[in-house]
Amino acid sequence: MKAVCFCSNDYLGLSNHSELKKAAIEAIQNFGVGGTGSRLISGTFSSHQELEREIAAWLGKQAALFFNSGFHAGVGILPAISENGVIFSDELNHACLIDGCRLSRAEVLIYKHQDMEHLEFLLKKIAPKSPAWIVSESLFSMEGEKADLKRLADLKKKYGIFLFLDEAHAVGVYGKNGGGLSEELGITESVDLVMGTFSKALGSCGGFVAGNKKVIDFIINKARSFIFTTASPPYLPVINKKALLMMKEMRSERKKLRKIAVEVRRLLSSRYAVKGDDSPIIPLILGESKLTLEFSKRLLLEGIWVQGIRPPTVPEGTSRLRLSLSLSHSSEDLNRLFSVLAGENEKV
Numbered sequence: 001m002k003a004v005c006f007c008s009n010d011y012l013g014l015s016n017h018s019e020l021k022k023a024a025i026e027a028i029q030n031f032g033v034g035g036t037g038s039r040l041i042s043g044t045f046s047s048h049q050e051l052e053r054e055i056a057a058w059l060g061k062q063a064a065l066f067f068n069s070g071f072h073a074g075v076g077i078l079p080a081i082s083e084n085g086v087i088f089s090d091e092l093n094h095a096c097l098i099d100g101c102r103l104s105r106a107e108v109l110i111y112k113h114q115d116m117e118h119l120e121f122l123l124k125k126i127a128p129k130s131p132a133w134i135v136s137e138s139l140f141s142m143e144g145e146k147a148d149l150k151r152l153a154d155l156k157k158k159y160g161i162f163l164f165l166d167e168a169h170a171v172g173v174y175g176k177n178g179g180g181l182s183e184e185l186g187i188t189e190s191v192d193l194v195m196g197t198f199s200k201a202l203g204s205c206g207g208f209v210a211g212n213k214k215v216i217d218f219i220i221n222k223a224r225s226f227i228f229t230t231a232s233p234p235y236l237p238v239i240n241k242k243a244l245l246m247m248k249e250m251r252s253e254r255k256k257l258r259k260i261a262v263e264v265r266r267l268l269s270s271r272y273a274v275k276g277d278d279s280p281i282i283p284l285i286l287g288e289s290k291l292t293l294e295f296s297k298r299l300l301l302e303g304i305w306v307q308g309i310r311p312p313t314v315p316e317g318t319s320r321l322r323l324s325l326s327l328s329h330s331s332e333d334l335n336r337l338f339s340v341l342a343g344e345n346e347k348v
């Protein structure tokens with residue numbers, strides 16, 4: 001049975017792009033298939049360094065570092081930068097940030113999701129410890145909602161601490177050059193470290209972080225998930241650099257995706273509780289896990305593939321179908337989604 005995938009993170013439809021496939025094949029011919037050793041031993045190839053320069057220039061930062069995945073980035077960077085300090089982390093941050101907090105030797109204070117009053121209460125309560133970081137996703141992966149970046153930037157300034165932003169789901173979707181929500185809002189200078197991944201809108205895989213050169217050098221020598229793993233195969237940064245250059249120019253595509261997302265929300269909002277505004281992540285919060293799984297199964301039988309998301313990925317009682325949009329969807333695919341969901345609603 002064939003079904004249309006409405007649960008991938010391939011927002012711009014780049015994962016199967018013919019130019020990227022061609023670049024991958026050429027890069028394998030040039031570089032081979034293996035990283036051969038860790039980045040600090042034999043695994044740094046010219047392609048890794050070129051990609052890192054390209055990422056830094058794209059995000060307007062002094063330096064950047066490429067990781068094997070976004071998870072490797074999050075879990076390795078936070079312990080490296082926060083030793084003996086304090087981390088203020090949004091309660092719905094991604095697992096790689098949560099695990100990074102757990103592995104850190106920092107005091108970790110969790111603030112209620114998007115609750116800036118609570119964050120400020122915690123900031124006031126803790127005597128300034130150094131280093132101190134606010135850690136947040138910019139577009140929450142399971143909520144499809146934007147963080148209040150302006151408030152985060154104001155608070156970071158007011159309390160003289162640092163801001164770490166995970167733009168995993170926002171790069172490619174927001175910002176003139178696809179640099180994420182911080183670029184969209186013109187606040188990149190307030191973000192001390194910006195992290196992201198090539199595994200969502202950029203269609204491939206591999207994580208990254210960008211910031212001040214001294215901090216990046218420090219991460220190179222401290223982040224265990226960077227140091228103690230074999231480097232990604234050197235063809236991967238070639239694909240990623242090509243994807244990055246293509247994605248930067250995809251301005252009308254970014255707008256189109258977000259316009260579709262607004263329209264999908266409008267059509268669904270009369271029937272379902274939907275969150276967010278124009279992001280391609282549209283969660284339909286259903287509550288119970290069993291109900292969510294049954295719903296997902298019924299959709300699959302009708303040719304719509306949306307996985308049910310349950311605890312521990314999301315909090316208890318908030319199981320959901322996390323619908324995600326991609327430019328690879330045709331208008332027939334979208335129409336099918338609407339008609340199937342409309343029919344589902346009549347059954348409820």
Ligand SMILES: Cc1ncc(COP(=O)(O)O)c(C=O)c1O
Pocket residue numbers: 069070071072074094096137141166168169197198199205206207
């Ligand atoms: C917010 C966020 N950060 C980091 C990651 C990890 O990225 P990757 O899939 O490249 O390991 C993900 C993806 O699962 C994510 O949603």
